[in-house]
Amino acid sequence: MPVLKNISTLYSCSLMGKQADIHPLHRAALVWNDSRIEWVGEESDLPAEYSSSNEVIDAGGNIVIPGLIDCHTHLCFGGWRADEYEKRLSGVSYLEIAKAGGGILSTVKETRHATEDELYIKASAMLDEMIESGVTSVECKSGYGLSTEEELKQLRVYRRLAEEKSVSIVSTFLGAHTIPPEYRDDRKAYVDLLINEMIPAVAGQKLAAFCDIFVEDSAFTIPEARRILENAKSAGLKLKVHADQLTTGGGAELAADLGAVSADHLERVSDKGIRRMQEADVVAVSLPIASLYTWQPYLNCRRLADAGVAVAVATDFNPGSAPCYDLPLAMMLACNHGRLTPAESLKGATIYAAKAIGLESITGSLETGKRADFNILAAPDINHWIYHFKRKPPIRTFASGTEIKRT
Numbered sequence: 001m002p003v004l005k006n007i008s009t010l011y012s013c014s015l016m017g018k019q020a021d022i023h024p025l026h027r028a029a030l031v032w033n034d035s036r037i038e039w040v041g042e043e044s045d046l047p048a049e050y051s052s053s054n055e056v057i058d059a060g061g062n063i064v065i066p067g068l069i070d071c072h073t074h075l076c077f078g079g080w081r082a083d084e085y086e087k088r089l090s091g092v093s094y095l096e097i098a099k100a101g102g103g104i105l106s107t108v109k110e111t112r113h114a115t116e117d118e119l120y121i122k123a124s125a126m127l128d129e130m131i132e133s134g135v136t137s138v139e140c141k142s143g144y145g146l147s148t149e150e151e152l153k154q155l156r157v158y159r160r161l162a163e164e165k166s167v168s169i170v171s172t173f174l175g176a177h178t179i180p181p182e183y184r185d186d187r188k189a190y191v192d193l194l195i196n197e198m199i200p201a202v203a204g205q206k207l208a209a210f211c212d213i214f215v216e217d218s219a220f221t222i223p224e225a226r227r228i229l230e231n232a233k234s235a236g237l238k239l240k241v242h243a244d245q246l247t248t249g250g251g252a253e254l255a256a257d258l259g260a261v262s263a264d265h266l267e268r269v270s271d272k273g274i275r276r277m278q279e280a281d282v283v284a285v286s287l288p289i290a291s292l293y294t295w296q297p298y299l300n301c302r303r304l305a306d307a308g309v310a311v312a313v314a315t316d317f318n319p320g321s322a323p324c325y326d327l328p329l330a331m332m333l334a335c336n337h338g339r340l341t342p343a344e345s346l347k348g349a350t351i352y353a354a355k356a357i358g359l360e361s362i363t364g365s366l367e368t369g370k371r372a373d374f375n376i377l378a379a380p381d382i383n384h385w386i387y388h389f390k391r392k393p394p395i396r397t398f399a400s401g402t403e404i405k406r407t
């Protein structure tokens, strides 16, 4: 049985306690059997049966954290949108570009043109780069197909990634990302298509665990979202909402009403929305890289954490508002702009991120019975790791007990 020794501090990050409680264990050891954690504690307490193991790994006096979890990405898409980046830099807003038929719709065009194999090759290469920064689980949304067959095509790419990669993939159906051009003059017909054809197909083929929706001026209204999400829930999908990103639209309240697992973005969430999320135990997913690229206000994570809402941190990787999959960068921005502490940000990218994608009983913390997903980091402590921000991939990364990366 492998035994990891000589860990200066292991942050176990259990779900217990507040956002700031990451449960550090000093001079720790970690034992795992196959893919599961068998024992974790102070090295001086290591039971004799493990200390005689002939598979001892030396952590070199470094720190150990759970595998990072990117709980909000739009990983599979055709093309890029660097031209829009330039337009936004010259003063045209994200919403103006979207209303003029660019934005999400320009990626829809490119994604429809791409073959499933082309999409797979591109997404697979980007996923490999995400793994470089210590990520061991990734949530992946569709939403650039916007027809039954094109949405299924994206979700099949994720199924193939789940089968072929060493990290976990959780898929989310986001057919309700925006109204496709062919339904511009008949929104109701697209909502009907989502309900009568797309959701049953996705749920029937078990291609997604979650259904998400973009509630926004340029996308779906609250009544449309309620209808779509209620149907998705009846079909057995768990729920997520892109809420209150560009305008205060009641998305957080809707997420709470419907028992959604998470509400994401929330830059313009109301006090009532925060209260309702706390009461309904909805995870808030903070996406500061989207604010960095769109010059929208950052989510004040502090406000939510102080109100007792679990705040997860993710990249929102997509070709428009967040063309960057650097989760440690998102963690640093959640501190510098969202006012989380480094410990809180770590909890946001581990166990709370796991909770945001329904994996909290499987991964996200280093506890007996959990999957052995972890990183060895060269830093004196987690505070220093986030504060001294630089490209610093983990020394070693393990997913399900197997080493997947070593620098």
Ligand SMILES: N=CN[C@@H](CCC(=O)O)C(=O)O
Residues within 6 Å of the ligand: 074, 103, 104, 107, 214, 242, 245, 290, 316, 318, 319, 320, 321, 322
């Ligand atoms: N807000 C909606 N969806 C994405 C943006 C997608 C895109 O611009 O292509 C987001 O989470 O930011």
Ligand SMILES: [Zn+2]
Residues within 6 Å of the ligand: 072, 073, 074, 242, 316, 318
């Ligand atoms: Zn998103």
